[in-house]
Amino acid sequence: MPRLRFWLLTAALTISGCGGPYPQSTLHPRSDFGRAVDHLFTDIFWWAAGVFVVVEALLVIVLIRFRHREGRPAPKPTHGHTVLEIAWTLAPAVILVFVAVPTVRTIFATAGDAPADALRVEVTGHQWWWEYKYPDLGITTANEMHVPVGRPVQVAITSADVIHSFWAPALGGKRDAIPGHVNRIAFRADAVGDYSGQCAEFCGASHANMRLRVLVDADSVFQAWVKTEQGGPAAPATGSLAARGKEVFLHSPCLACHTIQGVSPGVIGPNLTHVGSRGTIAGAIFPNDSAHLASWIADAPSLKPGSLMTRMKPPLTDPDIAALVAYLQSLK
């Protein structure tokens, strides 16, 4: 059955001229949580499709059969029919029981508790980027979450400012990030991959630009990533452009907002200790390359409306920016 629904949907999409792949699709679950939700939705979908066909067909038949014709005798004034009315009250009620039972079962099965040995990740929503902390591993990073394939993950979600919602559709449903509350989801990823997601609760100007990635790694890859992240920032070679960039960093407002382990303590923006190893920046909306880094540092709000990384005053010179870019890229 799920197959058939998948083909129906795909057919509909093909007719409309869309090709795949759909990196944010809810119909291609890649975790136990995602699959549980998808099964439930598939059940409901078929009930709904059945009801839809029956009722719409009835409507069309009635309209054709009883359309006005000259000479038709005046209709009989029927006022009701108790048995019929009881029947069509009970029918939807019974169908809804068939929906409600698996619903409640899935609610409890996906309530967010992972086994005790699960990898713990703490997600904090910020306007408009995501912060991830791995409390057991001592790692802090942003926008791109790494998890190992096949191992249970316990995600705790909260917010530092307004309400956001953490959503990586392939891995399961969304949960709101609410200041003062901690919400939990749990999942075990099925397949290695790069899954995209984004904030789903309207959170201000750049809500649309608050995207994210979850990278599900093979275990060895994940362990290697953990190793790098646990290490300090790479030290730039003396005399290199990157070394000059570090000087600029230390003498500009950057350090008030960004942490680089052992270099600066700021906590307003993302931790930059290993920013060079990330694939994207600024809420996963731009590739992490020199051009984007340079224009980001020069004028973030013009790239991302409302961004809280304001334009630097006084503005940085082009050589300073180039040096900063080199430094940031060296932070692998």
Place this chain on the structure above:
Amino acid sequence: MSEATGGGLKSWLTTTDHKRIGLLYFWTAFAFFLVGGVEALVIRLQLAHPDGHLVGAETYNQLFTMHGTTMIFLALMPLGSSFFNYIVPLQIGARDVAFPRLNAFSYWVFLFGGLLLNASWFAGPLFHAGVLNVAPDAGWFGYANLTERQYSPGPNIDFWLLGLQILGISSLAAGFNFVVTILNLRAPGLKMMRLPTFSWMTLVTNFLIITAFPVITVGLLFLMFDRFFGTHFYVREAGATPVLWQHLFWLFGHPEVYILILPAMGIVSDVLPTFSRKPLFGYTVVVYSGILIGFMGWGVWSHHMFSVGLGPIADSVFAATTMLIAVPTGVKIFNWIATLWGGDIRGTTALHFAVGFIAMFIIGGLSGVSHASPPADLQQTDSYYVVAHIHYVFFGGTIFGLFAGIYYWWPKMTGRLLDETLGKVHFWLQFIGMNLAFFPMHFIGLLGMPRRVYTYSPDLGVSDLNLVSTIGALLIGLSILILVANLWRSRTHGAPASNDPWGGATLEWGIPSPPPPYNFSVIPTVESRLPRWRTERHGPMKDPPARPPAPIHMPGGSWWPIVAAFGLPVMALAPLTHTLWVVFVGAAILLFGIYRWAFEPFEV
């Protein structure tokens, strides 16, 4: 009497005639409907392609906020009110509503509230905002704590909360008025279970209004105190929680969606019998399920909050109540189909829209059930899938129902028939347009596009679907232009309407179109549920005579409702501009208006 019948601006500004107020509501709501529609088109043009550049993030956020707020509070609710005003007194055999001046007050407060909200599009310079438009920008649901001064420092949210407070006063005043009117002013013999279905649903709706609006009023007052006086109702740092707002908002918000759909259901329940020449099948069931929905609508609000993390028990309970409410909703569909069954169905434009309502509402109801299941909803909520749902119920439901009402009652309201050919072109364009616009949104949402985003990435694979949706929206726009042309044309070219162009069963069809100021030359005595039709036990009633046997004196107009109403937007200017004395000026105007109103001689 003179003022109530004469022409001229003054007669409209001072009118207390429910028919004139109904027309004022109609044209004002229709104008706001066009404004909301233009906002929607800009939204769709922006989203026609990924990475759209038509408008920026800030403007887009204002557009979707104002689109939702406008459509719900300034277009659909007051379009419903225009029929409450015009039609309900005629259906119940009354000369006017219970409190005619309060009725005028409701209208003027609505107009001023709507103008105040929309003034925000141009008010930037007043606040040295550096831009022209400072319209509300946190969504029609205005989630705290984004709406707190800390995160929304500008006047945008002030406009929203003050505008909604003012509109709430209008809705509450009108709500009490219609409840009293329907309960107390029915013609002799018009027992509750003989009441036309539209009047019944109007009654239920207005009960919902007078119970639901206080809830949002409280929520908005808290927000107002937070924003202006530094209280902390929704501030986490002070130990409160922004989730409180969500509870208050949806405790109002869910009844509100029934406030929007029940009148349309009432219209459909009146239109179908007329055009299939059969009584409504299971009148009692339709009425009682409407009442039941009104009650049950209070127990489902947290289905808007399944992603908030209320816990598995709360989620299960609200899933169950939500699925339960689908039963009385679904039952009505079967009753409507059974009404058509065995009928002699005349395919007028009004019938087209009523049937379109059923066909589209089924889809919205079914997607509703799919997000009544919390785990499934975790993938759907705040995605375009929900946008599809709300448009199948609001557009496919409420708007199709209200348009059925327009084509049905326009002859009664203006004395002119609308053109049926244009009407059917309008219907088919709108029907095709809406399905093109909203059906793809199911897929767009399931493929992972969140709602309330001003842009999306081409990587999502939803670009073509979005383009189709935009084309559908443009078709809808075209269909609405045809409606406008039809309405406009009918003023001069519409065929004159007889008392009863459709062969209707209810009282409004027994009097002239449009009715005289006193409505009924003689108040009718009602003996059956379908007084103007022959039933098993009753022949059709005799319509009231063309001339009243004795002169009927109707109360004249009054200036005081509009004066009192004007005090409210003036009061709102005070917090908007942070100028204390203005509030006293506004309050003085309001009190002066009320005082003079209270001591106005009853007969002018």
